Each structure stands twice: as structure tokens, then as C-alpha cells.
Amino acid sequence: MNDNAKPSPRFSYPSAVLQKIAQDVLDQARKSGATACETDISDAFGQNVTVRRGEVETIEYNRDKGLAVTVYIGQKRGHASTSDFAPEAINAAVAAALSIAGHTAADDCAGLADADLLAREFPNLDLYFPWDLPVEQAIELAKTCEAAAFAVDKRITNSEGASVSLSESQFVYANSLGFMGGYPGSRHSISCAVIASENDTMQRDYWYSVARDAADLEQADSVGRKAGARSVARLGARKIATCEVPVLFEAPVAVSLIGHFVGAVSGGSLYRQSSFLMDSIGKQVFAPDIQIRELPHLKKGLASEPFDNEGVATHERKVVENGVVQGYFLGSYSARKLGLRTTGNAGGNHNLILDNGAGLEFSALLKKMGKGVLVTELLGQGVNPVTGDYSRGAAGYWVEDGEIRHAVEEITIAGNLKNMLRGISAVGNDVIVRGSKQCGSLLIDRMTVAGG
Template sequence: MADKTFSFSPDTLDGVAARVLELARQQGASAAEADVSEGVGQTVSVRLSEVETIEYNQDKGVSVTVYLGRRKGHANTSDFSDEALSDTVRAALDIARYTAEDDCAGLADPQLLADDLPDLDLFHPWQLPVEEAIALARRCEDAARAVDARIRNSEGASVSVQANQFVYANSNGFSGGFASSRHSLSAAVVAEADGAMQRDYWYTAARHRDDLLPVEEVGRLAGERAVRRLGSRRVKTGQYPVLFEAPVAMSLLGHLTAAISGGSLYRKSSFLLDSLGKPVMAPLVTIDEDPLLLRGLASSAFDNEGVATQSRRLVDGGVLQGYLLGSYSARKLGMQTTGNAGGAHNLVVHSTGESLAELLAQMGTGLLVTELLGQGVNTVTGDYSRGAAGFWIENGVIAYPVEEITVAGNLRDMFRNIEAIGSDVLDRGGRRMGSVLIGSMMVAGGE
């Protein structure tokens, strides 16, 4: 496919990868792999209608991994010349010679490598002139500032257009790659009343510009979210139901994936050790991994090792059906890779059908969390304690905004106490999940 987005053709990247493998063989490597990539993009931001930044990025790189038996070495370069490639391979081999042998090191098993590389509709370049990008950013910020006269300041609005392509190849005969795009719009504004200020934001991201939210809607949501936080106060410390709004609920899914990822499991640093086939969440929770989702922001027919990815059910009725493993972690655990070298691919959490309003009504009285602060999560024990802001809910409706509070519990208990998952799913990343209602958590606020 002819395209002027990139400086190099796919054949050129493929040729560089093949040359790296040949150089590695000539220099004595028993096995090797190469990742050759190129990225281009433009980001424009405005603040208070004035252009603040115009950034262009264009980069390329070669990542080389070589093996001397079970010894591994790795090196990188941004130079595609034959001399630089040879030097990089030599550097990787030098590292391998001084590395201890590891019985689990090595390429992925050849029989697991992908041989079917479907077009997942991931590449939709947006040739956006900088003048038009500036105009879009201004429209977005203007829409946010127009929401309410109490919006007195702005952190700005930005428009980002990005495209990438890569080829991964290894000495077991695999070679594959594809081009992809990711575009985004965002706005963040500050509202002020009675000497107090509140900030909030909103953004949208997609492979294709037509899948982005309208510019004015992004701005309006940012403005409304900032204004509604004015007048925040603390709540009385106690045990309450907690509803995590969709944008922050996705962080809970991140804690799950961290706990069931190979690195955490073989290091025994996960609160979900030996949980395969056991209940880890409430029976109403079902989670799928869909790596072949068209236009998905985490879609790929193969993982970082060339292993074929497969659609599967990760959690079924609360029961954990699989881990997230690459070849190395799988060998450490005496298992087989799940095609997750590099992470999960499009996790989809099934909704129980309720809208956000219906979840609030179901909760009755409790806390709606719209922002989380800090990093107080221990994935070894599952202990969870984070600063939060949001809204106090009474009789199913918002009573007032709250801030300077902490929500605490243990992820094992939190997962099993999920009472509903909303239909307000956000589609702007590799996790698709609605708001999550948890039956009871400790909320620390005022006396």
C-alpha cells in the first residue's frame, strides 16, 4: 500500500530486520530477534486561545536481542546503516557473553508463531495541516470555557496525530508487522468560586479520526466536569458503598492484569498466586480478551515474540480462566505462553446492563469516585488505599462534591464485592469497562 506517511517502506523495514538476523548468525549467535520501527506525529496545544506548543516527532529504531545458548544480550540503535547494525549486533553479543545462563531464556516455540496475519483495520493516517489542528484545539477549549462563567482559567486543549509501523522478525522464521495510527483530542480547564479552584479534563482517542468524539463534546465534558466539582467538602469516615466511575474503574482492571501477569506470578509478588480456575471476582464478572478487534487500540494478531494471539475468556462468572504470559514467564511457571508478551490485548469487561444513573439509584447512599490520587496499591498483598475525589450520593442522586478523602480496602475483597458493572463503557484504550459498584469500602474523610 503506497502511503506518504512514513519515510521508509515496509519492505525496507523488513530488509533491515533480515539483515540484523543475518549479521547475528555470522557473528556467532545461536538465535536472534529484531524489531525495526518508525514513528511520526504532530501534537498541537493551545491555552487561552493562544498557541502554546507545536511538536513534531519522527523517529526510528532497531532493537536487537541475541542468544548464545541460554545467554541473552540486547542492544538498540537508531541508525539503519550496515555498519551501525553490525556494531549493534556485536554489542548485544558482548553483553550476552557476560550474562549468566538462564534455562528459561530463548525465542518463542516455533509451533506457536503466527502464520495468519489478518488486516485489523488499524492504520488510518490523518494528514492534518497545523493550521487546522490549531483551529480544532481552539474549538475544543472554547467549548470548555463556554460551559460556565466560573471557568476562569485553562490548562489548554491539544490535538495529537500519530502513526507508527514496525516489523518483528526472529531466527525461527517469523517475520511480520503492520502500520497503525492513534489520534486524540483533549481539554482541561479550571473553575473557580468563592476563592476555591477545581480542575478536570476529558479526552477521546481512536485509530480513525471519524471514531473520535466531536471536538465540542470533548470540550463541553471537560468544562462540565470542572464546574460540578466546585464546593467540594469531606465526608464522615465510615464504611460505604463505592461506585468507581468508568474512567477510574479501568484502573481496577489494571490491578487485575498486573496480578495475573507472568512476571508477578513467577516472582511470587501477586495477591492472586495459584488462582487459576478459582473464583477471584464476583460471579457477575465476565472478562474477554479480544486481540483481533477491528480498529482496537490494543489489537494485534501476534505478540512481541511473534506468538499468535487468540480471543479468549479471561474471567468467566468470576472464575479466573487464564494468566497473561510470555514465553519466559511461562517457562518459569512450567506453562505455555498465552501470547501476551508485551501485555494484554483489548480487555472487555461485560456490563450487567445498568446505566450510570441506575447504578447510582442501586447504590442509594454512598460515594461516587471520579478521580484517584497516589499509588497506594500493594500487588503482593492486595492492600488498596488511594486518595480520591468525587461526589456524595444520597437517595440515588448527587448531593454534593467531595475531596480530600481516601478509599481503602483489599483488592481481593473489592473484586469479590462487585455488585454491578455499568453500560457507560469508554472506548479510548485497550480496556473497555463501565462504572463499577463495590458493596462496601472504608472511606476516610472528616470526623
């Protein structure tokens, strides 16, 4: 364990104390009649500073802790939680979970993860980087960020604020199969949102950067400049006539398409038969040159984990190969419902990376599209996870002859996700890492764009 893996003394509890509490929970559950038990104990703190129009608007500190316990009586399950670590509160939580289990019907898929799948090794993935950021320094960073946005153009007339946030946490997960593991983690960010005005019209846009290590964040002034430039670029937005054209999803919104795919091939959707991608293993879902890998052990990865929420070891795998689905996203319960084994995804996916082997520069994507719509913002939630029908409000830019001509607003883009995923004709190399899914801009060969 290197220095970056050591918990900060700023946590409320040493990790050894969390481990002791976890063991006490397991012991209490066993003594009270549980046949199996698992518990998750966490301790976190954060700081957020927001500056608006050069003045401090908010300074927030948070300190949180929590304990969750799940007990099994045979295959009857009960769950309870508390934010109080006092022994009597912990005992009460265990008793509450047992009481719930006693009144719950047996479920033959319920239970702890299979013992042979639990993690036995815990590689250091460089997930924890304390940020020693005095509030005065955070305020100056936020002011620098916002000032850079205002300096972009005199048409930047207002601000929703610039924020600098740090967040650090640690946890311990343990179960009655003898598993106990945990580690600290961090997540820091800088963001800015400003408003541009011209001829009685206003447009808003934003930019942000997030990383586990503050040293990997975009510079504050760069974040501000991008927020300002994006807001100004949206001035003069027009409506367009309804048409069928290619649509280019800018990288920050393109990841939402990967999110819809993940939701459709996740255990809950599959065993409830509420997915547009039922029985998709071995089937062509994406364009033939699309690859998606899951890389849970990336150093500093925002979704890196040595084990999932059930203690199951995580492994690198190919989720999509040459457009063909190779695997689902399953925890133990959903896997048993489907007659399969967990994929180590209890709690979600880990660093999904989409590529097609030859990512294009953004300018090349525009040239390849020729004429169509570049989408930079999505609005609303018009996606049917059962049928795959897709219809969302959007804003962005009209592109003609491979060049951006003007901003567009009040449009709706529509299609079906099955056709959209198969219709990815190009992938950009402009990957922006902000979460558990990573891809460049995605060009969809054809969608319906409804204008005004």
C-alpha cells in the same frame, strides 16, 4: 490488505526497507555466532498542537525510529538497541548484544517463542488510519475545543489547554525461526483541561477522546463541553466524615481495577511470587456474574494485534468466566518459569472487555448504590501488589438517596483488592474506550472512606 493497511508515504522508510534491515540483522547475528536472534524495527512520526486561552502554546512534531536486537548464544541472552540505521551502527548493535550474551549466565527459560505458536496468518485488523491534518486545522480544532469548555459556564476562568494529537507508526518484528511480520498503526486524540473558580476556590477537570481513526473521535466541541461541565460540577467540594459505604468507580477510573487484576495474574508477578492472586486459575476472584474476555482481533481496537511481541499468534479467550479465573497473561519466558505455555501476551494484554451481561444505566447504578461515594479521580499509588491492600486518595461526589448531592475532596478510599473484586455488585453500560481495558462504571459493595 485494504487501503487503510497501506503505510503512509509520510514514513521515513518503506516497509520493505524495514524488512530488509531486519533480515540483515538476523544474518549478521548468525554469521557472528548467535544461535538465535530476534529484532524489532520501528518508524514513527507525530504532531501535537496545544492551544491555551485561545492562543497557540505549542506545536510539536516528532519523528522517531529504533532498532532493538536480542541474541542468544545457547541460553545466554544479550540485548542492544540503536536509533541509527546505518550498516555500521547496526553491526555495532549486534556486536554489543553478542558481547553482553557472552558475559551473561545461561538461563534455561531464555529463548525465542516456540516455533509452533508463531503466527502464520496476518488478518487485517484496520489499525491504520492516516490523518491528513494540516497544522492550521489542528489549531482550529483545539481552539474550538477550548472555546466550548469556556462557554459552559462563566465560572470557567482558566485553562490548562486543549490539544489535538496524531501519531502514526510502523514496525517489523523478525526472528531466526523464519518469522517476519509487521504493520502500520495509528492513534489520534483530542483533549481539554480547564479550571473553574468560585469564592476563592478552584477546581480542575478534563476530558479526552482517543481512536485509531480520527473519524471515530468525539467531536472537539463535545470534548470541551464535557471538560467544562466536569470542572464546574466539582465546585463546592466538601470533606466528609469517615464511613463505610458502597463506592462507585466511574468508568474512566474503573479500568484501573482491571489493571490491578491483570498485573496480579501476569507472568512476572507470578513467577516472582509477588502477587496477591497466586495460583488463582480455577478460583473465584470476581463476583460470580463477572465475565472478562480478551479480544485481540477487534477491528480498530486500540490493543488489537495479530501477534504479540514475540510473534506468537493471538487468540480470543475467556480470562474470567462467572467470576472464576481461566487464564494468566504470559510471554514465553514467564510461561517457562511457571511450567506453562505462553498465552500470546508478550508486551501486554489485548482488548480486555469486562461485563456482567446486564450493564446498568449510570443513573440506575446511583439508585442501586443509594448512599455512598462516586469516585471520578484517583490520586497516589497506594496499592500493594503482594497483599492486595488498597488505599488511594480520591475525589468525586457524595451520593444520597440515589442522587448526587455535592462534590467531595480530600478523601481516601481503602480496602483489599481481593474483597473489592469479589464485591463488584453492579457494572455500568457506560463503557469509554481509551485503551487496552474496557469496562463500564463498577459498584463495589463496601469500602472504607476516610474523610477530613
